[in-house]
Amino acid sequence: xxxxxxxxxxxxxxxxxxxxxxxxxxxxxxxxxxxxxxxxxxxxxxxxxxxxxxxxxxxxxxxxxxxxxxxxxxxxxxxxxxxxxxxxxxxxxxxxxxxxxxxxxxxxxxxxxxxxxxxxxxxxxxxxxxxxxxxxxxxxxxxxxxxxxxxxxxxxxxxxxxxxxxxxxxxxxxxxxxxxxxxxxxxxxxxxxxxxxxxxxxxxxxxxxxxxxxxxxxxxxxxxxxxxxxxxxxxxxxxxxxxxxxxxxxxxxxxxxxxxxxxxxxxxxxxxxxxxxxxxxxxxxxxxxxxxxxxxxxxxxxxxxxxxxxxxxxxxxxxxxxxxxxxxxxxxxxxxxxxxxxxxxxxxxxxxxxxxxxxxxxxxxxxxxxxxxxxxxxxxxxxxxxxxxxxx
Ligand SMILES: Cc1ncc(COP(=O)(O)O)c(C=O)c1O
Numbered sequence: 001x002x003x004x005x006x007x008x009x010x011x012x013x014x015x016x017x018x019x020x021x022x023x024x025x026x027x028x029x030x031x032x033x034x035x036x037x038x039x040x041x042x043x044x045x046x047x048x049x050x051x052x053x054x055x056x057x058x059x060x061x062x063x064x065x066x067x068x069x070x071x072x073x074x075x076x077x078x079x080x081x082x083x084x085x086x087x088x089x090x091x092x093x094x095x096x097x098x099x100x101x102x103x104x105x106x107x108x109x110x111x112x113x114x115x116x117x118x119x120x121x122x123x124x125x126x127x128x129x130x131x132x133x134x135x136x137x138x139x140x141x142x143x144x145x146x147x148x149x150x151x152x153x154x155x156x157x158x159x160x161x162x163x164x165x166x167x168x169x170x171x172x173x174x175x176x177x178x179x180x181x182x183x184x185x186x187x188x189x190x191x192x193x194x195x196x197x198x199x200x201x202x203x204x205x206x207x208x209x210x211x212x213x214x215x216x217x218x219x220x221x222x223x224x225x226x227x228x229x230x231x232x233x234x235x236x237x238x239x240x241x242x243x244x245x246x247x248x249x250x251x252x253x254x255x256x257x258x259x260x261x262x263x264x265x266x267x268x269x270x271x272x273x274x275x276x277x278x279x280x281x282x283x284x285x286x287x288x289x290x291x292x293x294x295x296x297x298x299x300x301x302x303x304x305x306x307x308x309x310x311x312x313x314x315x316x317x318x319x320x321x322x323x324x325x326x327x328x329x330x331x332x333x334x335x336x337x338x339x340x341x342x343x344x345x346x347x348x349x350x351x352x353x354x355x356x357x358x359x360x361x362x363x364x365x366x367x368x369x370x371x372x373x374x375x376x377x378x379x380x381x382x383x384x385x386x387x388x389x390x391x392x
Contacts (some may be wrong), residue, residue, distance in 0.1 A: 011373045018343040023321045023369035025211045035275040039268040065277040071197040071233045074254035079221040083188040084111045086223035089260045093233040098124025099362035101151045106132035110352050117241040136165050136314030151181040159189035164318035169293045173202040173267035196376035216276035219268045263390045291372040296320035302383030308390040323365040326390050331364040341385035349391045
């Protein structure tokens with residue numbers, strides 16, 4: 001059981017506001033904050049290289065902490081500075097040929113789509129959209145008919161940025177693997193919120209960020225690559241961290257996922273990420289998922305009773321991104337009004353998930369994303385604040 005009061009005491013940022021933006025950038029614990037600031041102070045005292053050397057053991061253990069969280073070996077994790085970086089490192093490491101096909105799904109994230117359209121323009125591969133079923137998930141029958149041996153990659157978003165909907169991953173992976181296609185899972189909104197086990201899901205690669213559900217500093221992220229896939233991948237531009245200059249005209253890539261890493265990085269950020277992941281491991285991700293889902297369900301149930309509020313999450317399996325609109329009120333105005341009542345939410349615009357938002361005729365939705373440190377009382381407070389906005 002998570003000790004709510006202890007967790008809230010460790011999270012000063014949650015005491016004077018109802019913080020419902022862990023899908024944007026969550027609140028760190030005081031220990032994570034101290035890990036970052038303490039290291040920056042140490043860098044100022046003795047210089048960045050000596051300061052990093054002092055923490056080399058902790059830094060070396062970060063990939064195993066992430067591996068424990070995802071259920072994989074440490075050498076399959078590459079540390080990056082964002083989820084998008086991790087995602088594009090994988091995509092650009094594939095040897096694209098004209099005629100190769102890439103499939104994206106209805107909840108695709110804008111940055112991924114842009115990067116794939118760029119690949120298509122540069123290499124002559126194609127990007128095609130898999131239809132969405134009535135329940136908001138990938139239409140598996142349509143996917144099955146689209147798949148053939150020219151499909152190299154299926155890009156799937158685990159939890160979209162604009163909805164609590166949790167995608168069926170295993171079924172997509174089984175179909176894609178049937179024709180030899182790879183599946184890259186954007187788990188930016190699921191890692192830290194849900195129990196994500198890469199072996200059980202069977203994905204070939206996964207990207208995630210630190211700053212959202214992991215409660216780690218901004219500028220942190222990571223890539224997981226399945227062992228069988230890793231050996232064939234050539235990073236677009238490796239440096240002396242990812243490879244070794246062995247003779248004047250040769251180099252060797254590292255055998256593991258660190259081939260994707262760059263030598264220079266934010267050491268303080270990584271120490272913060274380590275602290276945040278270790279904290280989550282202590283709490284237990286299964287328990288965190290249980291509490292987070294419960295808070296989101298309480299919030300949805302409360303919002304469903306407010307006249308004028310329309311919940312916008314679709315599907316049978318909903319995580320903790322609770323999205324809604326209020327009649328004709330602009331989501332940005334709702335966000336500002338809620339902030340005035342001490343409730344922090346964000347807005348997800350059509351540009352981030354174009355396919356889904358266009359299909360549903362939406363310009364923007366309000367997104368409220370409670371983590372486990374939000375108390376049931378605060379959820380009720382948030383519902384009350386939404387009620388006041390809805391009647392105003
Ligand atoms: C589903 C999804 N994928 C990718 C990203 C991009 O993450 P980052 O900004 O850390 O690169 C986001 C950010 O909101 C997201 O919600």
